[in-house]
Amino acid sequence: MTTAESTLRAEAPRATASARQGFHREGRAAYLFLAPSLLFFCIFLILPFLFAVVLAFSDWGGFDLGTIEWAGLKNFSDVLRFDGTFVKPILVNTLLFAFGSVALATIGSVLVAYCIDRLSFQGFWRVLYFLPVVATVVAIGNVWKMMYQPAGLINGILNKLGANSIGFLSDANYALPAVTVVHAWASIGGAVLILTAGLKSIPEMYYEAAEVDGANTWRMFWQITLPLLRPSLLFVLITQFIGGLQSFALIIVMTTDGGPVNATNVAAFEMYQQAFKFGAWGTASAMAMVLFVVILVITLLQLYVARRRGEETS
Amino acid sequence: MRRRFPWFAYLVVILGGVAMVMPFLDMVMSSFKGAGEYGVLPYKLLPESFSLDNYRAAFEQLELVRLFRNSVIVTISVTVSVLVTSSMAGYALAKLRFRGRAVIFRFILATMMLPPFLLLIPTFLIMLNWPLAGGNDLLGRGGDGGLTTSLLALILPFTVSGFGIFLMRQFMVSLPDEMLEAARIDGANQWQIWRLIVLPQTKPVAITLGLITFIGMWNEYIWTLLISSSDPDLQTLPVGIQLLQSFLDPDRTMPIVMAGLVISTLPVLAVFLVFQKYYVRGVVLSGLK
Numbered sequence: 129m130t131t132a133e134s135t136l137r138a139e140a141p142r143a144t145a146s147a148r149q150g151f152h153r154e155g156r157a158a159y160l161f162l163a164p165s166l167l168f169f170c171i172f173l174i175l176p177f178l179f180a181v182v183l184a185f186s187d188w189g190g191f192d193l194g195t196i197e198w199a200g201l202k203n204f205s206d207v208l209r210f211d212g213t214f215v216k217p218i219l220v221n222t223l224l225f226a227f228g229s230v231a232l233a234t235i236g237s238v239l240v241a242y243c244i245d246r247l248s249f250q251g252f253w254r255v256l257y258f259l260p261v262v263a264t265v266v267a268i269g270n271v272w273k274m275m276y277q278p279a280g281l282i283n284g285i286l287n288k289l290g291a292n293s294i295g296f297l298s299d300a301n302y303a304l305p306a307v308t309v310v311h312a313w314a315s316i317g318g319a320v321l322i323l324t325a326g327l328k329s330i331p332e333m334y335y336e337a338a339e340v341d342g343a344n345t346w347r348m349f350w351q352i353t354l355p356l357l358r359p360s361l362l363f364v365l366i367t368q369f370i371g372g373l374q375s376f377a378l379i380i381v382m383t384t385d386g387g388p389v390n391a392t393n394v395a396a397f398e399m400y401q402q403a404f405k406f407g408a409w410g411t412a413s414a415m416a417m418v419l420f421v422v423i424l425v426i427t428l429l430q431l432y433v434a435r436r437r438g439e440e441t442s
Numbered sequence: 443m444r445r446r447f448p449w450f451a452y453l454v455v456i457l458g459g460v461a462m463v464m465p466f467l468d469m470v471m472s473s474f475k476g477a478g479e480y481g482v483l484p485y486k487l488l489p490e491s492f493s494l495d496n497y498r499a500a501f502e503q504l505e506l507v508r509l510f511r512n513s514v515i516v517t518i519s520v521t522v523s524v525l526v527t528s529s530m531a532g533y534a535l536a537k538l539r540f541r542g543r544a545v546i547f548r549f550i551l552a553t554m555m556l557p558p559f560l561l562l563i564p565t566f567l568i569m570l571n572w573p574l575a576g577g578n579d580l581l582g583r584g585g586d587g588g589l590t591t592s593l594l595a596l597i598l599p600f601t602v603s604g605f606g607i608f609l610m611r612q613f614m615v616s617l618p619d620e621m622l623e624a625a626r627i628d629g630a631n632q633w634q635i636w637r638l639i640v641l642p643q644t645k646p647v648a649i650t651l652g653l654i655t656f657i658g659m660w661n662e663y664i665w666t667l668l669i670s671s672s673d674p675d676l677q678t679l680p681v682g683i684q685l686l687q688s689f690l691d692p693d694r695t696m697p698i699v700m701a702g703l704v705i706s707t708l709p710v711l712a713v714f715l716v717f718q719k720y721y722v723r724g725v726v727l728s729g730l731k
Contacts, residue, residue: 154538154539154540154632155538155539155540155541157534157538157631157632157633158534158538158539158540158543159534159540161530161531161533161534161538161632161636162530162534162535162546164527164530164531164602165527165528165530165531165550165602165607168527168601168602169549169553169602169604171568172561172565172568172598172599172602173553173556173561175564175568176561176565176568177556177560177561177564179564179567180560180561180563180564183563183564236458239454239458240454240455240458242451243450243451243452243454243455244451244455246448246451247448247451247452247455251722253455253459254722255715255718256459256462256463257458257459257462258718258721258722259462259463259466259711260462260465262657262707262710262711262714263466263661263707263710263711264660264661264663264679264680264703264706264710265661265663265680266663266680266681266683266684266703267469267680267703267706267707268465270684270687270696270699270700270703271465271466271468271469271700271703272465274468274469274472274700275465275468277481278483279481279482279483279484279485280485281464281468281485281487283485284484284485284486287484287485313461313462313465316458316462317462321722370557374557374558374559376559376664377663377664380663380664380667381663381684396559399559399562399563400559400562400664403562403563403566404566404668404671409563409567412563413563413564416559416560416562416563417560419559419560420557420560423557
């Protein structure tokens with residue numbers, strides 16, 4: 129992004145006196161080229177965003193815009209009440225789901241990308257890990273739902289090993305971890321792709337120098353690979369967190385209603401149900417705003433920590 | 443040096459690879475299981491005889507042809523639209539000089555940061571109150587469903603992509619100015635330059651963007667579920683298949699669902715495998731810039 133901005137600045141002075149006439153005509157052409165996109169953003173981005181903000185502060189049940197009423201912070205105080213269900217368990221579930229799947233997917237993808245980088249047929253392995261990204265969430269959700277059944281693949285393996293069957297999706301203790309694992313499984317492929325590209329950009333000579341100094345593989349991984357992989361790793365962490373905090377398609381497919389008893393209910397799903405099951409636009413929009421702020425805070429926190437760490441090591 | 447300890451690397455990658463492929467294998471195998479073979483203990487991966495009954499049932503109960511048609515219409519329309527609008531806007535931001543360019547570019551970057559769930563409710567209400575659609579008057583009132591009863595409702599909210607504009611712009615910046623200048627001296631207008639000089643050269647990035655959009659739309663679920671909940675004629679493959687599963691006895695229908703999923707996954711898998719090189723590059727490009 130910094131390169132993009134610097135080229136913008138470097139090109140600006142080119143509009144010298146001789147070119148000024150053309151500048152005018154180019155401006156008209158440019159806005160014609162941009163018109164469809166700008167019109168779209170007005171209707172499907174700016175307008176809905178403002179509408180979402182208004183809704184979060186209003187009391188409105190039906191579809192008639194005439195009955196919309198200003199409610200102040202009431203929706204927020206309803207949503208954030210500690211004896212309600214939104215903060216606990218729903219927001220807590222959201223964080224557990226996001227943290228859990230990001231941790232699993234990051235550790236998994238670093239390990240896999242590091243190993244793939246040492247093998248031949250790298251393209252084949254990357255495509256293999258990328259398969260879940262190509263499949264629809266309906267396929268992923270249903271296949272795993274099937275594998276989690278009492279007579280499914282995973283319990284079949286457990287039984288072979290002499291363990292008892294587990295009701296992965298029916299037992300409130302297991303349901304959230306069960307869907308978290310699926311989300312992590314589905315997002316490893318994208319992370320592996322970005323991390324292998326990051327690994328390729330680490331110069332071979334660093335490893336050679338370390339080897340001359342007698343470092344073992346373990347130390348090289350911690351002292352060379354991980355620090356130099358940090359930009360790609362940060363990108364993976366931030367995008368996966370943003371994805372994990374707002375994703376609920378998988379949970380709709382696997383549990384239908386966020387059950388058993390809210391055990392797998394997450395904030396974006398609760399917003400969806402409040403809005404489209406109960407028509408509580410105001411409450412739902414307040415939930416959306418709260419989740420938006422949570423995502424923003426977590427993203428900024430990661431950037432801040434990354435920058436602090438960067439200053440320490442360099 | 444990097445090739446040291448490959449046995450350990452092979453072990454990790456192969457074990458992980460099995461975990462990646464097993465669910466898909468289970469999906470395909472279950473779709474061939476005959477009556478009374480699914481959902482019985484002990485679990486068996488392979489079907490006793492490869493039965494095609496589930497595929498027949500999928501075609502009968504699912505109206506697969508209609509779902510397929512809707513999926514194709516929506517996916518193709520959105521992909522074409524995103525390609526055209528992104529390359530137009532990308533060209534303006536990369537190669538034309540005009541007041542407000544930096545501001546608009548920054549705005550495009552900012553659009554990518556708004557999470558989709560935030561816009562879900564208001565966008566639905568906007569579609570519902572769309573002026574002059576579905577019996578609505580000029581102010582969007584009085585009608586029955588507005589735009590939500592038309593396939594347009596599934597297409598319109600995805601017709602422009604901030605990410606697409608960004609990707610195109612980044613690629614077009616590196617095209618040589620001299621060539622565009624030469625065309626201008628020969629008397630070509632901006633439209634002709636875009637159409638005849640710039641577009642042919644953006645082929646690789648256009649394939650990348652087209653593929654990402656195609657796969658994303660083919661698999662789109664939440665918005666389509668919402669819009670088609672009042673009008674089943676608008677269902678696409680993922681939504682139609684999922685609804686079959688939730689209504690009937692799961693042990694009986696799951697194998698049929700699996701058959702439907704195999705059919706719906708094959709086209710996108712084929713497209714991905716043919717163009718995977720471009721997809722990989724697109725993800726990397728968007729990740730590291």
